[in-house]
Amino acid sequence: MFHAQQYEGTKEKDYGLVIKQLDALLEGENDIIANLSNASALLNQFLSDVNWVGFYVWKEEEEELVLGPFQGLPACNRIKSGKGVCGTAFATRQTQRVADVNQFPGHIACDAASQSEIVVPIIKDGEVYGVLDIDSPNKNRFDEEDQLYLEKFVKVLEKHI
Numbered sequence: 001m002f003h004a005q006q007y008e009g010t011k012e013k014d015y016g017l018v019i020k021q022l023d024a025l026l027e028g029e030n031d032i033i034a035n036l037s038n039a040s041a042l043l044n045q046f047l048s049d050v051n052w053v054g055f056y057v058w059k060e061e062e063e064e065l066v067l068g069p070f071q072g073l074p075a076c077n078r079i080k081s082g083k084g085v086c087g088t089a090f091a092t093r094q095t096q097r098v099a100d101v102n103q104f105p106g107h108i109a110c111d112a113a114s115q116s117e118i119v120v121p122i123i124k125d126g127e128v129y130g131v132l133d134i135d136s137p138n139k140n141r142f143d144e145e146d147q148l149y150l151e152k153f154v155k156v157l158e159k160h161i
Contacts, residue, residue, distance in 0.1 A: 015149035018046045019156055026160040032057075035160050037069040043134065043153070044071035051113055051137050055122075056086050057130035065090055065130060072135070076110040084108035089119035089131050097147050099140045111135060118142040120154045124161050132157075 009017075022042055026035050036055045044053040054070020056079060065079040065086055082091040084107055089096040096119045101107045104117075114135035122129040132154055136142070142150075 011145050011149075014046070015145075015152070018042060019149070019153050022153060023156050023159075026157070029160070032161060033069060035157070039132075039153075039157055040069050040071050043132075047134065049136050049138050049141055050134055052111060052133070052135040054133055055130055056090075056133060058090065058128060068130065070133075073111050076108055079108065085117050085119050086131050086133050089121050090128050093121050093123065093128055095120045095147055095151060097142050097144075099142075101135075113137045115139045116141040118147060118150060120147075120150050122154055122158060122161070124158055129158075129161060 022039060025038050025042060029035055040054045044050065047053065052070065052072030052075065054072065054075065055068035056065035057068045059066045063081070065081070067075055067077050079087045081087050085096045085098055085101065085104055086108075096117070098104045098117045101109070101114055101117050114137065116136045116139050118134050120132045122131060132150065134142070134150070
């Protein structure tokens, strides 16, 4: 059974704890919907100042990222490769950390309240499986340390896909 934790240490210590929680939470479960659902719920309760945490999964036959499990307001259902922050992270295979989404060319505004965003590609067996997408109503919400630890979070998640 999962118990919510109080995250009161340094950012490094708290991210370390949430990454360990993710690994334990997903251990022994191979259903992707269950794992992505729990991963988004875990991050949503851990992160402050965010308004959307979720996943888009690549559907090869449709050539689009399709909305997966998430926490937040309803979102865009489909995103083309190279479009918006999520599609750019998918196409480049690189994390996109955007301090002000209004300055990102081609930003897709699913929630008008979102002001900053970080998107981390999920790579499984050398192929981009999808992306972790996190939005904040605050500009400059995500820094280099967030990026580092969210990339580590995704590496643990990749083991359970």
